[in-house]
Amino acid sequence: MSALVISRRPVLSRQVARLPGWTVLVVWTAAVLLPLYILVVSCFKTTAEIYDNRLGLPKSWAFDNFVNAWTRANLGQNFVNSLIVTGGAVILTIVVSAMAAYPLSRYKLGWNAVMLGLFLSGIMLPIRLASVELFTLMRNLGLLDSLTGLILVYSAIRIPFAVFIFANFMRVLPSELDEAARMDGAGEVRILFQVILPMVKPAVSIVAIFTAIAVWNDFFFPLIFIFDDRYKTVPLAISVFVGQFRTDWGLVFASLAISMAPILIMYCLLARQIREGVGAGGGMK
Structure with a gap:
């Protein structure tokens, strides 16, 4: 039993040591994905919808903005x-x-x-x-x-x-x-x-x-x-x-x-x- 506890400690210590790195990666991933998410959902919104709720989903997934922009x-x-x-x-x-x-x-x-x-x-x-x-x-x-x-x-x-x-x-x-x-x-x-x-x-x-x-x-x-x-x-x-x-x-x-x-x-x-x-x-x- 004691040998099992000792063997688990190095694994736990390695996981704790990696925690700061994983935290930085998660924060960095969120910082990159959030603007991309806003870009994608905003492509299908009107200007009024964007001002009303920047993070919310559009009311309809129409491609009017793409056609008009083109x-x-x-x-x-x-x-x-x-x-x-x-x-x-x-x-x-x-x-x-x-x-x-x-x-x-x-x-x-x-x-x-x-x-x-x-x-x-x-x-x-x-x-x-x-x-x-x-x-x-x-x-x-x-x-x-x-x-x-x-x-x-x-x-x-x-x-x-x-x-x-x-x-x-x-x-x-x-x-x-x-x-x-x-x-x-x-x-x-x-x-x-x-x-x-x-x-x-x-x-x-x-x-x-x-x-x-x-x-x-x-x-x-x-x-x-x-x-x-x-x-x-x-x-x-x-x-x-x-x-x-x-x-x-x-x-x-x-x-x-x-x-x-x-x-x-x-x-x-x-x-x-x-x-x-x-x-x-x-x-x-």
Whole structure:
């Protein structure tokens, strides 16, 4: 009997030791799920219902808010614009960042640390402090009211982070891969895109999802660079439902739910690669 009591004590002590961690996880889960719950139920409510009972269920589960949000904000065209800008920024960021990270990680150059430091400074400095100068540059280049201008701006902002990610993943690959490819007659471009990049798919997925989220949800740069309704992105289009004296919150929540769909789909497709990338990144030196 005494041996049974002694054997139970370590189990009980381990459970007590885990209690603070589980408490934090439960609180964090509630903090994440509560806004999502409010978003979902508010999509089916009128503005009066939302003000009357924010946490309650809607009186009817009609899709009127989704239909009205799609038609009144012209979300169809705005979705196409956001897809073009986001896709272009993701592709350009991956290509340019991989080309920059390749020599910094695979060659032993004396200025590698300095260059990586410059890229890291690009992560730390807030680009919005240079909004006036950036607006002037975009105007002089004729890139205002242009999706191409947005793609270039977003790519320039995301490249420092992407170079840092790619360089860390490429650095741990064995140098024998490069040497074997050169012996087979492959050039540097072919080595990068046909040998190195397939080996760092988790890094590509991490850069893609983080860039896509940042670009898709951004409201600031379309606001100051886009004036024509034909080139507005989804976050800028949703703002039409927010007025100075009245806001149609039902349409706002429905628009937000619609805008979340592409990012959720992208994350589901890349989730396995992202988990592998996080696990691999934890073992990097």
